[in-house]
Amino acid sequence: MPPSPRPSPLQEAQRTAGVTITAGRAHGFFTDTTLCIGCKACEVACKQWNQLPADGFDWTGLSYDNTRALSATTWRHVRFVEQFEAERFEGGSGNAGEIPAEQWAAPGQRWLFLSDVCKHCVSAPCLEACPTGAIIRTEFDSVYVQQDVCNGCGYCQAACPFAVIAVDKDGDGKAHKCTLCYDRLKDGLEPACAKACPTDSIRFGPVDELLARAGTRVDELRVRGVPAYLYGSADAREEGCDTSELNGLNAFFLLIDRPEAYNLPRAPKRPSRNTAPGLLTAAVAGLALTAAMLLAFRGRSSA
Numbered sequence: 001m002p003p004s005p006r007p008s009p010l011q012e013a014q015r016t017a018g019v020t021i022t023a024g025r026a027h028g029f030f031t032d033t034t035l036c037i038g039c040k041a042c043e044v045a046c047k048q049w050n051q052l053p054a055d056g057f058d059w060t061g062l063s064y065d066n067t068r069a070l071s072a073t074t075w076r077h078v079r080f081v082e083q084f085e086a087e088r089f090e091g092g093s094g095n096a097g098e099i100p101a102e103q104w105a106a107p108g109q110r111w112l113f114l115s116d117v118c119k120h121c122v123s124a125p126c127l128e129a130c131p132t133g134a135i136i137r138t139e140f141d142s143v144y145v146q147q148d149v150c151n152g153c154g155y156c157q158a159a160c161p162f163a164v165i166a167v168d169k170d171g172d173g174k175a176h177k178c179t180l181c182y183d184r185l186k187d188g189l190e191p192a193c194a195k196a197c198p199t200d201s202i203r204f205g206p207v208d209e210l211l212a213r214a215g216t217r218v219d220e221l222r223v224r225g226v227p228a229y230l231y232g233s234a235d236a237r238e239e240g241c242d243t244s245e246l247n248g249l250n251a252f253f254l255l256i257d258r259p260e261a262y263n264l265p266r267a268p269k270r271p272s273r274n275t276a277p278g279l280l281t282a283a284v285a286g287l288a289l290t291a292a293m294l295l296a297f298r299g300r301s302s303a
Helices: 009-017 041-050 094-098 125-129 155-159 182-186 192-196 207-223 270-303
Strands: 028-030 077-083 109-114 136-139 143-145 202-206 229-231 251-255
Touching: 009 077, 009 192, 041 077, 041 192, 109 251, 125 136, 125 143, 125 270, 192 202, 202 207, 207 229, 207 251
Parallel strands: 028 251
Antiparallel strands: 028 202, 077 109, 136 143, 229 251
C-alpha cells in the first residue's frame, strides 16, 4: 500500500484553524478573554518561532506577571489583571452594566487575563508616522515593519496609541512588533500563538468571519449574565469604548470589564488628527509674535 501523501501547508491551516488563508482578504485575531487561563503558551510560541530572547524571571512585586509589557523582543504578552476586590462593570449599557463582578468570580478573588498583541489597526497610526516607508500593509491586511528599510527613528513608537511597537535600543536599533506571523501566512500556516493556545482564546481567521463569531459569543455570554462586549469592532458592539478613529482593529478583543482595566485606551486616536489644529495654533502664535514685535518697534521709534 503506497504511503499517504504529506498534507500541504494550506491543508495544515485548515486542520488547525479551519481557515483557508487567502491573499487580498483581511486576516487577524479574535481574542476571547473569558477563555484565557494565563498559561502564556502564546508568548512562548511567539518567542520560539520568531527566535526572540527570553524576558527572564525578575519579579516587580506588583504582579505575578514577569514579562510586564509588550516590547521590541516580546510581541505577545499575557496581561494579568489581578482584581482583589470585586468591581462593577462601568462601561456597559442596559442590564449588562448592572451585573456585579461576583457573578463571574468570587469577591476579592477575581483574575482576568488578556493576551495582548499588535492590533494591526485598519487605519494604523504607526504606518502614517513612518517617514521611510518601512511600515506597510501586507496582502493579508496586517501591518508589517520592513527591517531592511527601518532607520530606527522611533516616530512609529510615539504614534502608536497602544504602546505596542518599540525600538530595540539594546539590539539592532530598529522597530519591532508582531508580524501576524507573515512568514507562516505566506505558506498557509496558522500564526504560532493561535496554534499554541490550548483553550482557543486566540482565534485566527478572516476578520469578517471572526467578527460574526465574536458577536455570537457576546450574545451567549450576556444570556448567562456576563457583561461581555467587543473592543476593536468599531461598531455598536463596543460599549464604553470607541475605536472608530482607527476604523477598527484587525486584532480585537472580547472584554468583560472597562478597557482601562486591561490597560487599553477607551478611545484610541491617531496623532495625525492633531496636525491641522497644531499648524493653526503655530500660525496664530507666529502672527501674535509678529504683531508684538511690530508694536514694540513702533513704541521704540515714537520714543
